[in-house]
Each structure stands twice: as structure tokens, then as C-alpha cells.
Amino acid sequence: MQQYENQALTIDSDKAQNGNISWQCPSNIAIIKYWGKYGRQLPRNPSISFTLDNARTSTSLAYKVRTSDATGIQLNFFFEGESNPAFQTKVEKFLSSIIDIFPFLNQLDLTIKSSNSFPHSAGIASSASAMGALALCLCSVEQNLFGTLQDEDEFYKKASYVARLGSGSACRSLYPVMGIWGERESAASSSNLFAIPWEQKVHQVFRSFHDDIMIVSKAEKSVSSRAGHGLMENNVYADLRYQQAKDRFDALLIALKDGDVATFGKIAEDEALTLHALMMASEPSYILMRPNTITMIEKIRAFRNKTGLQVFFSLDAGPNIHLLYPDEIKVAVKEFIQKELAPLCEDGTVIEDQVGSGPRKTA
Numbered sequence: 001m002q003q004y005e006n007q008a009l010t011i012d013s014d015k016a017q018n019g020n021i022s023w024q025c026p027s028n029i030a031i032i033k034y035w036g037k038y039g040r041q042l043p044r045n046p047s048i049s050f051t052l053d054n055a056r057t058s059t060s061l062a063y064k065v066r067t068s069d070a071t072g073i074q075l076n077f078f079f080e081g082e083s084n085p086a087f088q089t090k091v092e093k094f095l096s097s098i099i100d101i102f103p104f105l106n107q108l109d110l111t112i113k114s115s116n117s118f119p120h121s122a123g124i125a126s127s128a129s130a131m132g133a134l135a136l137c138l139c140s141v142e143q144n145l146f147g148t149l150q151d152e153d154e155f156y157k158k159a160s161y162v163a164r165l166g167s168g169s170a171c172r173s174l175y176p177v178m179g180i181w182g183e184r185e186s187a188a189s190s191s192n193l194f195a196i197p198w199e200q201k202v203h204q205v206f207r208s209f210h211d212d213i214m215i216v217s218k219a220e221k222s223v224s225s226r227a228g229h230g231l232m233e234n235n236v237y238a239d240l241r242y243q244q245a246k247d248r249f250d251a252l253l254i255a256l257k258d259g260d261v262a263t264f265g266k267i268a269e270d271e272a273l274t275l276h277a278l279m280m281a282s283e284p285s286y287i288l289m290r291p292n293t294i295t296m297i298e299k300i301r302a303f304r305n306k307t308g309l310q311v312f313f314s315l316d317a318g319p320n321i322h323l324l325y326p327d328e329i330k331v332a333v334k335e336f337i338q339k340e341l342a343p344l345c346e347d348g349t350v351i352e353d354q355v356g357s358g359p360r361k362t363a
């Protein structure tokens, strides 16, 4: 089993240089959902997601070799240009938790600046893009200081491993088009420890898919994903669910390869509704969909039945609708959104996105 604890990654301060790294990392939307985890952030079932394009986090990390005798993580954290104690604490905790992987973090003074391409108040605050960007920055620091991540595949694999420890779904955001996380025979080289790229076996039609996000509510959700995962441990449907996810995963890989949009769409919608059904069947039960989530689902299905156009929905762990459709029908779908869905969104907010080409190193 691949592990990344490495005590050798400590700085010999005579030679080490200060530096500054930045990465942009996109968010993702899972088609087979990760819901339920164990151990050190390991998934109960395989998941696969589209990597998005516009919804991104940009993170810069400046590091100076420490000259004071301060101990532990020394961090100044800024979100959207301002200091943010809540995020600062979260990032400090995360960095402390991966000191076995990057022991040199105790020898640096860090300044991290992070911002999102989408408004923070839009209700899609994404730990996936944030943790993805941070993990990429950390691996670049390692490469700068030690030259140990020269090989590109190794670089992304380690970044995905580290992103996973920050937030499970983040590990899939590091690859163009699609990423797979979780071990499954149908996906060669797949692992519970990191995600793998899944672009090659995806039909052309999916590579330019759209994902427009209907913001049903901008409010912070009442139950976090972390708590939601925890409730799966005592969910009476858990074992059946994990088997169902595996079966759907296998079927989806075939549909993705064949360009079978109808099967893809059926699985995507079934997964979204199953995710929310699991929440409703948790102890205690809870509901993250809002009335307009249901109204939109009904409108989407009615529109599809009436027009025959292949437009489908997904949901993440919140009330917002992700509208998934192929590029060739975008004109008709955008008109449908404007007429029928946008009026049901909070302040009419729709975030247009599509399948993207993965993270970018910007400095």
C-alpha cells in the first residue's frame, strides 16, 4: 500500500530557498457519489466525478525558511484578501495533521492566500477546489525544496492523496474531464488512497458536457458533509447502498465509454436522489432539498419528456440543482433555464459551468 509519511523531507537550512507558489484548482460534481467513509478518510464505495471549469479556487503559498525558534505550524491565512480566523484554524489543523507527510512544514513560515471564482455566498462553497489547490501548492513546495516530485504522474498522485486527507471529494478534482476515487476492479489502478484520471475512456460527447448550477438557496446547509458521512455508519441501508454504488459505478463506466447519454443521465439522477434519500433515512433524519429543488426536478423531467432533449439533474449535499447536458443542445436548454428555472433560484442566480481541463499552476 502506498503511503507518503517521509521523515527525510526536512530542510537543511543552509541551502533552502524561500519561494512562492500558486495553483488554481476546479471543483467537481460527482456522478457516483462518495457518501460514507472510514479510517483516515477512506471511502466506503468508488466514486467518479466531472471536473468543472469555472468554479475554481486560486491559492498562493509563500514560504520562508524559519529563522525564529517558534514551533508547530506558523501560518498567516487570507481568504478573499482578508484574514479569516475560522478558515485559518481549519487550515492550521489540516497542516498539523499532515506533518508526517510534509515534516518541513514545521520549518517554514507560511502565508496562504485563497480566493474563489464564484461568490462565497452562493451556497456552493467548495472544499474540493480549496483542498485541491492547497494540496497542489504543498506538493510544489516539496518539489522546489527537495526535487522529489519531478515525475508528473507521481506529483498528481501525491497531491490527490493529500487533497483526500483535506476533503475526500477534493482528490478527484486534480484531473481533466473526470476523476475516479475508490478501488474497483472495473477501473484499473483505482485506489482508496488517491484518485486517478479518467479521461481516456470517456466518449467525446461527455468531454464538453455542461453543468449549470441553479442556486436554490445561498444559506449555509444545516448538516455538514462531514456529519452526513458520519450518519452513514448507523444507516440501516448502508451496506445495500455501498453495493448499489459499486454496481452503478460499473454500469456508468460502460455508458461513459459508449457515449450512452440516456444511461448516464438515469444513473446521475438516481444517484442524486439516493444521496438525499440516505439523508432522509439517517438517524436523526434530515432534509437538505428545498421546495424549489423538487419543483425544478419536476420541471426538468417534464421538459425532457416533452422535448426528448437529454437534460438531467444532479445534486450534491445541498439544495442546489446541477443541470447536466451535452453541448449540442445548449441553446434550447439555456432558454429553458432562463424561462423556467432561473425564476426559482435565489436572486435568480445561475452559475454556468462545464467539464474542464483540470488544475493550472499560475506561479
Ligand code: DP6
Pocket (backbone or CB within 6 Å): 029, 030, 032, 033, 034, 035, 041, 047, 127, 166, 167, 168, 169, 170, 225, 226, 229, 275, 316, 317
Ligand atoms: C455529496 O468530500 O465534502 O459531494 O471528505 O468529509 O470533506 P469530506 O466530505 P466531502 O463529501 C462530498 C459528498 C458529496 C459526494 C461527492 O462529491 O462524491
